[in-house]
Amino acid sequence: MHPTTPQGSPASLMRPHAPHPISLSAALAAIGAPAGPSIPPGLPTVTGITLDSRAVLPGDVYAALPGAARHGADFAPQAVQAGARAILTDAAGAGILADHAAAAGPDLPPVVVVPDPRRAVGPLARVIFDSQPDDGASPTLFGITGTNGKTTSTYFLNALLEALGHSTGLIGTIEIRAGREAIPSALTTPESPQVHSLLALMRERGLGAASMEVSSHALEFGRVDGVRFDVAGFTNLTQDHLDLHGTMDDYFAVKATLFTAARCRRAVVLVDDDWGRRLADAADVPVLTVRTAPAQAAGDTPADWTVTDVEPSGLGHTFVLRGRTGDHLRIRSGLPGTFNISNAALATGMVLASGVPAADVQRVLDASDPFTTEVPGRMQLIGEEPAAIVDFAHNPDALERTLASVRRPGGRVISVFGATGQRDETKRPIMGAVGARLSDILIVTDDDPHDEDDAVIRRAVRQGADAAVRDEGLACEVLEVFPRADAIDRAVALARPADTIVIAGRGHEVWQEVKGINLSLDDRVELRSALTRHGFSGLSPAGIES
Structure with a gap:
């Protein structure tokens, strides 16, 4: 000290x-x-x-x-x-x-x-800070980038590494952790001096491995400059942050800088979309490819590992990850959403790429349940009847994946979300349309307006929802309720036990920024309180919320 x-x-x-x-x-x-x-x-x-x-x-x-x-x-x-x-x-x-x-x-x-x-x-x-000396004593360092799935994939990765016997560190959106000590995180990736000092702290404490979310902002603004990852992972690329990057091609180019020899030794890339396949071809380090969606065409190059045999398991799924050489792993994730199959497959691939034998991975998968670890604000289950979920989905693709994965037989989907102020304005009506297509009741509300007029933001989201209802003949009922706590209460008031309520956009966040003022607001707390107020039961709160 x-x-x-x-x-x-x-x-x-x-x-x-x-x-x-x-x-x-x-x-x-x-x-x-x-x-x-x-x-x-x-x-x-x-x-x-x-x-x-x-x-x-x-x-x-x-x-x-x-x-x-x-x-x-x-x-x-x-x-x-x-x-x-x-x-x-x-x-x-x-x-x-x-x-x-x-x-x-x-x-x-x-x-x-x-x-x-x-x-x-x-x-x-x-x-x-002497953060990554060439003495073999530094933690094995994993970095994950992509538009969606970074946070859950890092939690999955650390859960699997801990099951394998490693003490782990974490640098991400929700928290920074060096072993058991947690520090709340203000940025997805801290500034570079903090990153290097944290890596030095993790090495000093003898941690075996560390996982880091690597955002496009981190790459653009030099927050991981000087860092070299042992394994870098890629989830997907969908519309977001175009207020910073301008075009999807420019957004991709920034992400691709992680997959160079100066920044990583090996890479694991999900090749479910064109961006992933393009990245796998462009990377100048050894790449292990993982496919979790069906091949787009008969001529597609086979992936090194492919997800097959997907079956429901509770709220989650079981699946098999098959290798081209004949190896296979039986995997389960208890978290809702088919996208968590992708997150679990990526985490597994990254551990394999780090040199852990498949047999050792299968042994701990059988003995424990690492991919059912709770991730704060990521498909976090707050109640069961109705199913009440808080998720961080804040762009069109993430919202679509979330809403498409939660419908239950005989039940309706009631969604609550808005859009962030002073961010990519083009995605607002798109998100409204997605919500209308996949919800029975859509409640448009405020997210973090920042310095923008909250009514203007809500109007843009609602215009997209109303247009989809009108032009596509949808049966969705679109409401506009604010402030956000009132919108959450309205969703619960309208719900029946068989329904699913999704509160999307803010996830783990506990402050709402309005005109420069931070207002205390935690979707999980508000949802749990509303469930109790309307005669439903909520699950016990997670420790991270306090």
Whole structure:
């Protein structure tokens, strides 16, 4: 632990207890930064790096990066006061720092100027934290990307690894975990200095394996720069985040950067869609392919592993994963939704690709039930009569998969969802149409409006639903109810014991952002309360909700 850091502070929780001091000059040389006037002589020894001035610990490098509204150099005085021993920035940041020095005196630590500090900070963090040394002592690192399924696949992966006897770490949307210690996560993938410090912490604790969700934002903004995964996995690619990427081709290109020799050693790719098949062909590392949907054409190249013999099993399914060489594995997932077959098959393939023999995998699959592990806010069952489910589905494909998988004989589907503000606007009417096609009652409500007018967002979703009802002759009843807690209550009030209620879009999230204010709102808590209020029974709450 850094000696002046309060134990349990957010910054210290993500750091190894025993830092590895290194000369900043040596660290810069290790990432190939050229010597010159931008790198002053006599740089100090450092023990960490961060780009958040509030997370600086004594001995850190403060990476002052340009931001959307402010430059990180504006916050250098706070970083220096907290103990920063050097500052890494760009030319614009150096100008701001010069102004600080002129106003407050020459008390700034050494300043290192590089053309693109965001791309330098990840590799530099790898060296400073010594996060993945070539000594064989680091956890086997798994990374999963794709539009949908990342979170569940990482939970499945860790459950299987733990059944095999590994202690595991996790970096993802819901939480960050180093062994049994959980830290709530604000980003799907943290910034690169945090990623490297977490990997160093996991290595220090002797963990055997770690799984990480790798979002397109993480790849676009350098959050996994300097990280090399032992196995990278791909779930699927469907419309989302086009507000950032522009086109599906650009979105794919960003995802594909994970499957290069600089970022991973091996890959496992679901080839159920054209994007997966394209990725498997383009990757420049060894690829193991997994098919969980029927072949599109007779001439399709056979996958290395193929899902067959799917049978219902409780709320979930059993299936066989057959290899081209004759091996096969009998697998079960107790979670609802056929897409969880895909998630379980991907997790299994990634463990096989890491070198675990198929016989060992089958042994633990028979002895335990790793793919029935509860994933907070992902097809999470809150009640059984009616079936009451909270899911994170927040784009058209995920919503379609979720709603198509939950209908029960003799029962109706009642869905509640909205759309997020300041995100891809084109998907809003598409989601409304999907909801209308697959629900008997669709309740349009608010998600996280952010700074947008919530009524405008609801109108776009409802227009898509109403158009589908009108143009396709659907029998779905479309309602608009807000705020969200009232919409959840209305769904339960309308439900019968044989029905299925799906509250989609927010999953595990416990805050709703409206005009810059975070309002306490947990779909699971609201749904459980509504069930009780209307005379139904809810299941016991999961620990993660508290």
